[in-house]
Amino acid sequence: MNVHYIIILSALIFLAFLLFKEWKRENSSRLWIRMIGSAIAVVSLVLLLIPIKYEVEKKESINELVIFTEGVNLDSLPKNKKVYTVDSSLLQKNFKTKLTYIPDLAYYLAKHPQVKQVNVYGNGLASADLASIKKLQFTFHPSAFPSGIPSIYWDRQIISTHKLQVQGTYLNNLSKPVQLVLKGLGSNLDSVVINKKESISFSLTHTPKLVGKAVYKLIALSGKDTLSQEEIPFEVIEKPPVKVLVLAASPDFEYKFLKNWLYQNQYPVVFRSRISKDKFSVDYLNTKSTSVDKVNQSLLQQFDLLIADDAELALLSASEKLTLEKQIEQGLGLLIRINENKPISVFSKKFAYGAPSTIRDKSYRLKLMENLLSPLEIDQPLYFNLKSGNQPVVFTSEAKIMVNNMMYGSGKIMVSTIPATYHWFLNGLKIDYANFWTELINKSAKKYNNQLQYKIEPAFPLINQQANIHIENPEAGNPVSILVDSLVLAPLQNKYMPFVWKGTFWPQQKGWHSLKVNQQSATSFYVFGENSWSSIRDADKIKANLQIAKVQLQKPAELLEKSEKEKREVSKWWFFFLFLMSAGYLWAEGRMD
The missing domain is CATH 3.40.50.880 (Class I glutamine amidotransferase (GATase) domain)
Structure with a gap:
């Protein structure tokens, strides 16, 4: 027998017992109120055990895709719309049942050619995902720029006796000041204070006394709280500057x-x-x-x-x-x-x-x-x-x-x-x-010893994330050999600029890595931890998405809708409150006799 029938039958027997007991009670005042209260208590108890569901009509655009990304306001979930995400971290939130995960956006769009418009909320899509929506109508609803450092620059290689200059912008969204400190070798080397609700350009300087590699810290403090602590790697070399x-x-x-x-x-x-x-x-x-x-x-x-x-x-x-x-x-x-x-x-x-x-x-x-x-x-x-x-x-x-x-x-x-x-x-x-x-x-400038030019992209390479090394070879027709630590890369020649070669790799360890091109003397670059410089990466992502949205601003695609029936459950809290009120009344009324 279905368990629901057992619950209902048991409840009817229990209700009959309560009503009979109330009917036989010597004090017959407020009899009907007590009987109604008993009925409400039993029915509420049954509805706590047996869910009540109802159907609503849900309209969904079949050629519109709504995507939530990191940094999204959780209260901005559109009503009656199916919402997707390409960020697996969002699935850890307490509203994960409302999101559908897309592990590969390019593959999803290829399988759903009817999608004509993409609406993105939050910090935006990564560059690889942006490339997959070039032919679609794209609307971006950005989150606020994160508090912290949205842009920064320093020379990763400086000449001995020259100053290390760390220049950037700090956005303080807090209601109290923030102190930005450049720290190295256990000492505070330079600092600047950013007032509350202020965005300023800063420049922190120090003249290193060493030759070789070093990693300073850039620390943001608010009172006794450490808001962020980022690494400033650089190398001091004994090399004459460009005259x-x-x-x-x-x-x-x-x-x-x-x-x-x-x-x-x-x-x-x-x-x-x-x-x-x-x-x-x-x-x-x-x-x-x-x-x-x-x-x-x-x-x-x-x-x-x-x-x-x-x-x-x-x-x-x-x-x-x-x-x-x-x-x-x-x-x-x-x-x-x-x-x-x-x-x-x-x-x-x-x-x-x-x-x-x-x-x-x-x-x-x-x-x-x-x-x-x-x-x-x-x-x-x-x-x-x-x-x-x-x-x-x-x-x-x-x-x-x-x-x-x-x-x-x-x-x-x-x-x-x-x-x-x-x-x-x-x-x-x-x-x-x-x-x-x-x-x-x-x-x-003049090159000495057939010096080659190189550049690492992104500017802050992270462990387990793709990194590209761009090499400029004056002898455009000759391939280059690229060695990262003990890993030999297979570079690709740029189709339009044949003197530029690109090698791709995924660094596995944080810290300094060696780079050797064409068997020349090795140089060094630094790989950051996976959570480093998140404010810059978030700000860059927002800027890139805003730029794409501006370029792809055009007449919105005509949205096609389909209707679906969706079952929803009445909240059990209503029945719980009814049970408490009715049971409470019956208890209090009994004490009044």
């Missing part, structure tokens, strides 16, 4: 900010600015004085990189141009700034250019290698056309080339058509400014 010669036709704002930045970062710089035809203003920064009236062999051999605007190069004499060309062939780097709407020097004319743009004062999102920089609002008249032998460095989000590079003998010629990068600096985006100029200088 820079700057030739300016006029001292504009771009040169002013660049000169100050080079000086603050300990570059030896000689800055020559033309006053008239044969008169110059000269500044010597972090270096001794030398004659710069004539651009000759003895002058150029003292430097690794020449930065000059195109107009100044055009004013050089024929003999100076010939000398400069020979020095580039022997390894000197030349970085040219073009401020006009066309090239005018013999060096900048070695590149191909597109038709001048008529758009002025546009905000550009620049891509430097694999890094997406903050928007830069500039008057940009000129772009490059790609030709054989070019090595593009900086692109717009529309894939237009704004900084181009080429090998010239043993040296390099790099040309930038970006007129004013100092807007980054004025807008407080010092990290973007530093990343931009550091990359351009390192790429274009």
